[in-house]
Amino acid sequence: MVTTDFVKPKILVVDDEPDAVDLIAFNLKAAGFRVTAAPDGEVALKKARQESPDLIVLDLMLPEVDGLEVCKILRRDTATAGIPIVMLTARAEEVDRVLGLELGADDYITKPFSPRELVLRIKNLLRRRHGGEGGDPDRLQIDELVIDVPRHLVTVAGRAVELTATEFRLLSVLAQRRGRVQSRDQLLRDVWDYDSLIDTRTVDTHIRRLREKLGKAARFLDTVRGVGYRFAES
Amino acid sequence: MVTTDFVKPKILVVDDEPDAVDLIAFNLKAAGFRVTAAPDGEVALKKARQESPDLIVLDLMLPEVDGLEVCKILRRDTATAGIPIVMLTARAEEVDRVLGLELGADDYITKPFSPRELVLRIKNLLRRRHGGEGGDPDRLQIDELVIDVPRHLVTVAGRAVELTATEFRLLSVLAQRRGRVQSRDQLLRDVWDYDSLIDTRTVDTHIRRLREKLGKAARFLDTVRGVGYRFAES
DNA sequence: GTGCTTTGTTGCGAACTTGTCACCTTTCCG
DNA sequence: CGGAAAGGTGACAAGTTCGCAACAAAGCAC
Structure with a gap:
């Protein structure tokens, strides 16, 4: 649990009602996700770009920039285009309208919803994304490369590859995104510590070492x- | 019991006395196993590799290559290393000698034995090996290492290992995961107490002591x- | 108490990890 | 083309990790 924190999917919850955020955050955390929140569209866009969450839960009704607009912008920006979005709508009939706009949220759920249902849908989306149908979410498999986080094991075409702790974390974070x-x-920020004072070129060195070992x-x-x-996508 | 033959466990009986083989085979078949037999070590090794039986009943006293040697070879060969072995010994005191050699048979039974007991032991071993369905969940068996949690007992290749309380808990926790x-x-947190203030290096020391004792x-x-x-996974 | 076992801590050294730097190679762009 | 910027590469020194052994403290039986 503690050792695998860095691969827990990170979810950005965007809603202007603190109570709603709390409720959602509580349930998501209980389900083993990391949660970060934003109260409005502007903050949401900033956090989406900076923190690179694995999924975004987005309320349709937002002050200032509304959810639809946020969604559109997220999709256009290459840094965030790939992130699955779950839209929260207040009324069922809104879903139709939203669908008609084809702005490419990946799922919709109407308020009020059961937390369990939200968690299920999120898991579904994340699973679909990781290619691993019904697979262990802790195990990333991309063609011949398998990254087994709880086991701290990486194999390429069935052959074990020995990575150091840092290399392993770097690879996991990249693969997960x-x-x-x-x-x-x-x-x-994600592989090293929160406010690490490390030179950015250090990343290059580790990438080099990874490439060397991954063959x-x-x-x-x-x-x-x-x-x-x-x-790479594939 | 089982309707289709091909799922019946196949058992290889290795004994040089035809009468003994017949007796054992009769009882095993009655218990719903398929049986194949070998009169000596050489044939046994060949059949073990070719027919991939689910379990081997191996007489200690064999002409040419003796049972101990066969057992050792079976364990070393990757094709047969995972097959449970039940050793037959003529006299009780031989068991001690055999245990001392740590060659990792999974069970021992002394002649003369009741067929019912043999069948029971075989069923036990098979059950345990198959993911432990209905097996004793408090008993962890990993190759030659057996950890009996309620009894606070650890054996390596049949030989008891004396562990202190802490060592035992540490081993159990690791083995369970x-x-x-x-x-x-x-x-x-799991082996010591919830919020123990103990130095993390202490874990290292206990691991070292465990390794020392586990041989x-x-x-x-x-x-x-x-x-x-x-x-380790295996 | 005395003697024995258990258990946590500490220091050392060898092996491994890792951040940085200097130096190349590649790419970009006018 | 030529120069600049970005990224790849190899070397290295400082730092970390871990096994090991010795020690000290605590527990326990007698």
Whole structure:
């Protein structure tokens, strides 16, 4: 539990009612997710870009910029385009309207909803994303590369690869955010410590070491010039 | 019991006395097993590899290659290493000698034995091996290492190992989470008390003591550098 | 009490990890 | 093309981790 914190899916909850946020956050945490919250669209967009959450729960009704707009912007921005979005709507008939707009949220749920249902839908979306149908969420499998977090084990085409603790964490974080670019700063925050004073070039060194050890599977580690690194979509 | 033959467990009986083989085979078949037999070590090894039986009943006294030798070879060969072995010995005192050799048969039974007892032991071993359905959940068996939690008893290849209370708890916790890395903090919480103020290095010391006492079975205690310890998957 | 076992702590050294730097190579762009 | 910026690479020194042994304290039987 403690050792695997860094791969717990991180979920951004966007809602302007603190009570709703609390309720959702409580249930999500109980289900083993990390939670971060935003009260309005502006903060939501900022956090989505900076913290690179694995999924966003987005209330349709928001002050200032409304949920629809936020959704659209998130989809347009490459840094956040891939993140699944679950829309919260107050009334059922709104769903139809929203669907008609085709703005590409991945699921919809109407208030009031049972926390259990929300958790189920979130798990579903995350599972779908990780390709592992019905698979263990702690185990990432991308073609010949398998990352087993609780076991702290990585294999490439069935062959075990020996990674150090840092390398393992770096690979896990990248793999978990497959397809999304992670800036060096973002990686330093998530793989190293919260406010690490480490040089960003250090990330490059670790990427190099990972590539060396991963052999064939190194092809997954894309460099995005001027931005950061990305775990290849496939 | 079982309707389709191919799911009946197949048992290889190795004994040089045809009468003994007949007796055993008769009783095993009556109990719903398929039986194949070998009169000596050489044939036994060949059949073990080719027919991949679910369990082997092995007489200690054999012409040419003796039972001990056969047992050792079976254990070393990856194709047969996982097959449970029940050793037949002519006299009770031989059991001690055999145990001393630590060659990892899974059970021992002395001649003369009641067929019913043999069948019981075989069923036990098979049950335990198959993911422990209906098996004793308080008893962990990993190859030659047996941890009997309620009895506070640990044996390696049939030989009892004397562990202190702390050592026993540590081993049990690790074994129960086989394959998953446990951080030192996690272990301190689970093996020691909830909010123990004990130094994490203490865990190392206990691991060392465990390894010392477990002898051959120490190979199960993996160190995962920078993370913690893990009970090896196999 | 005395002697024995258990258990937590400490110090040492070897092996491993890891952040940084200097130096290349590649890419970008006018 | 030429220069600048970004990223790859190898080396290295400082830091960390872990096994081990010795020690000290606590518990326990007699």
